[in-house]
Amino acid sequence: MLVSLILAKLISHLGFMDVKVKTDDLSAKETAFNNSIKDGKVIEPKDWMPEKYRKQLLRMMSQHAHSEVVGMLPEGNWITRAPSLARKAILIAKVQDEAGHGLYIYSAAETLGMDRSEMVDQLLSGKAKYSSIFNYPTLTWADIGAIGWLVDGAAIVNQTVLAKCSYGPYSRAMLRICREENFHNKQGYQILAFLMRGTKEQKEMAQDAMNRWWWPSLMMFGPSDKDSPNSADLLKWKVKLYTNDDLRQRFIDRTVEQAEAIGLKVPDDKLKWNEESRHYDFGEINWEEFFQVINGNGPCNKLRLKQRNDAHSNGQWVREAAKAYSEKRKAN
Amino acid sequence: MNSNHQWPTWEVFTQKKQGAAHEHAGSVHAPDAEMALLNARDVYGRRQEGVNIWVVPTNAIIASTPEDVGAFFDPANDKMYRSPNFFKTADGLKTI
Amino acid sequence: MTELNIALIEYCLRIADNSLIHAQRIADWTGHGPILEEDIAMSNVSLDLLGQARGFYTYASQLEGNGKSEDFYAFHRGERDFRNRLMVEQPDLKDFGFTMMKLFLNGCFDYLFFRDLMKSRDETISGLAAKSIKEVTYHVRHAGDWVVRLGDGTEESHQRIQKSLNELWPFTNELFEQNEVDELLIQNGAAFNKKELKVEWDAMVNEIITKATLIIPSDKIYFHSGGINGVHSEHLGFLLAEMQYLPRMYPDAIW
Numbered sequence: 001m002l003v004s005l006i007l008a009k010l011i012s013h014l015g016f017m018d019v020k021v022k023t024d025d026l027s028a029k030e031t032a033f034n035n036s037i038k039d040g041k042v043i044e045p046k047d048w049m050p051e052k053y054r055k056q057l058l059r060m061m062s063q064h065a066h067s068e069v070v071g072m073l074p075e076g077n078w079i080t081r082a083p084s085l086a087r088k089a090i091l092i093a094k095v096q097d098e099a100g101h102g103l104y105i106y107s108a109a110e111t112l113g114m115d116r117s118e119m120v121d122q123l124l125s126g127k128a129k130y131s132s133i134f135n136y137p138t139l140t141w142a143d144i145g146a147i148g149w150l151v152d153g154a155a156i157v158n159q160t161v162l163a164k165c166s167y168g169p170y171s172r173a174m175l176r177i178c179r180e181e182n183f184h185n186k187q188g189y190q191i192l193a194f195l196m197r198g199t200k201e202q203k204e205m206a207q208d209a210m211n212r213w214w215w216p217s218l219m220m221f222g223p224s225d226k227d228s229p230n231s232a233d234l235l236k237w238k239v240k241l242y243t244n245d246d247l248r249q250r251f252i253d254r255t256v257e258q259a260e261a262i263g264l265k266v267p268d269d270k271l272k273w274n275e276e277s278r279h280y281d282f283g284e285i286n287w288e289e290f291f292q293v294i295n296g297n298g299p300c301n302k303l304r305l306k307q308r309n310d311a312h313s314n315g316q317w318v319r320e321a322a323k324a325y326s327e328k329r330k331a332n
Numbered sequence: 333m334n335s336n337h338q339w340p341t342w343e344v345f346t347q348k349k350q351g352a353a354h355e356h357a358g359s360v361h362a363p364d365a366e367m368a369l370l371n372a373r374d375v376y377g378r379r380q381e382g383v384n385i386w387v388v389p390t391n392a393i394i395a396s397t398p399e400d401v402g403a404f405f406d407p408a409n410d411k412m413y414r415s416p417n418f419f420k421t422a423d424g425l426k427t428i
Numbered sequence: 429m430t431e432l433n434i435a436l437i438e439y440c441l442r443i444a445d446n447s448l449i450h451a452q453r454i455a456d457w458t459g460h461g462p463i464l465e466e467d468i469a470m471s472n473v474s475l476d477l478l479g480q481a482r483g484f485y486t487y488a489s490q491l492e493g494n495g496k497s498e499d500f501y502a503f504h505r506g507e508r509d510f511r512n513r514l515m516v517e518q519p520d521l522k523d524f525g526f527t528m529m530k531l532f533l534n535g536c537f538d539y540l541f542f543r544d545l546m547k548s549r550d551e552t553i554s555g556l557a558a559k560s561i562k563e564v565t566y567h568v569r570h571a572g573d574w575v576v577r578l579g580d581g582t583e584e585s586h587q588r589i590q591k592s593l594n595e596l597w598p599f600t601n602e603l604f605e606q607n608e609v610d611e612l613l614i615q616n617g618a619a620f621n622k623k624e625l626k627v628e629w630d631a632m633v634n635e636i637i638t639k640a641t642l643i644i645p646s647d648k649i650y651f652h653s654g655g656i657n658g659v660h661s662e663h664l665g666f667l668l669a670e671m672q673y674l675p676r677m678y679p680d681a682i683w
Contacts, residue, residue, distance in 0.1 A: 044398070046395065046397055046398055047398045048398070069464065072458065072459035072467070073459050076458050076459035076460075079455045079456075079458055080452060080455060080456065080670050080671060081670055081671065081673060081674060082674075083503075083674035083675050083681070083683040084499045084503075084675070084683045085448075085478065085481070085482050085485075085498050085499055085502055086482075087683055088455075088478060089475055089478050089479070089482075092455055092458060092471050092474055092475055092478070093378075093471070093475060095458050095459060095471065096378070096458060096467070096468055096471035096472070096475075097378075099458070099459070099464055099467040099468045099471070100375060100378070100468055102464060103358075103360070103375060103464050103465070103468070104358055106464070107341070107358055107359040110341065110359075115336065115338065116338040116341075116361065117336045117337050117338045120337070120338065141674060141683070173358075176358075180379075191683075194682060194683060195683075197682075198681050198682055198683075199678065199680055199681050201678060201681070202678070202681055307459075307460070310460070310522075311459070311460040311461065311462070312337075314460075314462070314522045314523075314524070315461065315462020315463060315466075315524060316337070316462075317582070317584050317585055317588065318462040318463075318466075318524045318525070318578070318585070319337055319338075319339070319462055319463055320581070320582055320584075320585070321577055321578050321581025321582045321584070321585030322339070322363045322367065322574075322577045322578075322581065323339065323363045323581075324581045324582045324585075325363070325576070325577040325578075325580055325581040326363040326364035326367075326577075327363075328580070329364065330364075338463065339463070360465055361463065361464075361465060362465070366573060367573065367577075370469070370569070370570055370573065371465040371468075371469065373566075374465065374468045374469040374472050375465060375468050378468075378472070
């Protein structure tokens, strides 16, 4: 009893102090926050965080989740047409994982105070962005290989780093996702490896997919950091740990070797190993195309959004019925 | 667009093997407990990840706050005698 | 080849075809479900069914013993060769209730069917049945749960799921259809009389349908059949055209 009285007094006293020093407290809090991140502290949902940190994270995480969900569409296309039962099973499991990844990241984002409903609405209305790679069409079976190998390969480079980011729920979601993503990467590479061992038509199919997916995969890392408006803050807060260019280079360095191992040619005349920098030099990325696709003018932007909206509206009566049913049960 | 069309969230805890403690796996959305359980099974049991699942409404979980850290946990800092490693015993004994 | 083996192959293909065509339909939901959780659940169901199909195709190919693979049966046979029941090939047209009702009606049957088949004298068949029944048990629970929710949910969902039930009911007699293949296998203790499952199936279905406040259509309607002889609805041809096109287009290719 006595203890709780003292505690109550203490708390009200602290509360009073809180009001009094509010203005300069904010910058003090922010400095403390920045320092604790510098010291490697992981931020949890209930910890104090600058509003801008919360906003940037929400933007990044919801975009990431949307990308997983929209990413199901180009690959899902080929589930009914997969050329063997084994490939069909692998592809279903793979696309299913993307749904799982979307779900994990939405959940992690929800800890920042935004409902999944709101995030989904932002996606459906076209307000929210998602990875522009998914606005390219999957035209042949080899594209399924290219997506697993290149697109998921690029995602792994990104996500392995994100698993060490400063926000706990995001980093934990990434750990789980990275474990699953390696399967995606390998199955994609295997599809292409099989095609490259196959008939003339199969080889052509594989190289054609390589030609179409290589450059968009490089664009996945985003524009060069000098043109990327949010990079500085994100790096300071360890929401990002490396620059877009660093990660792109890392992806190229590990992927070129894999391409050569199965006889695929990287569609870049300027690609060359640089003995001095110990990295590959590569050609100019067509950023004009990147911005066009991001701004809605890619080959499949409208289709992807329509497919998401159709699924959502076709499912509305189902979601409502499930809710109505459980509310009736609660009432009884 | 109608808001809140995604159902409430539930926290999922999975038990990896018989006898192990349940661990937090993640969350799912569901209108009620039965569907939360089914969804948890489908989302968090894809890779032979467990033998048992708990689901708990997210809002039923009461968490301590970061401000509680001092009062809740620091007092344990000077009580190292709770750890068996605190005690130096004679060398060579197998049972203590 | 013995008469018994010929019958066993035919029997395995029926089960495998049914699971494969059903899996193909359900896989259509991956990426298009009413809510993310359900995309994942439907993918699981599809993978279970696909696994069943592969198991029974593989056994058929072993019995046939001429180097045919599971993929031969799936991709290189035509409309008249497939032995699946007509119900599973019906298009779902993005009506989630229709899919759930189909999964439920089929699942109740498959549950009873595999339960019996676990006692088959053929050890491979009993083994495959033992694996399948666990999966089907979950399908029935999941789909049954949805049938009840949709039936006893909103006015709209009630009407829609009742319509699905009405549309699917004429395909239910086919579940219990059998011919001389079954007779031979029943004599040999490899299979069991499907007609004897009807009473239990009715009870299982009735329990959920009643809970869902739905009404089972009259038995005086005309029932479809034909799958057992490879006489299908028009929908199967389109499904196969899509599913088989790559292996048909590149017959020499390995994927």
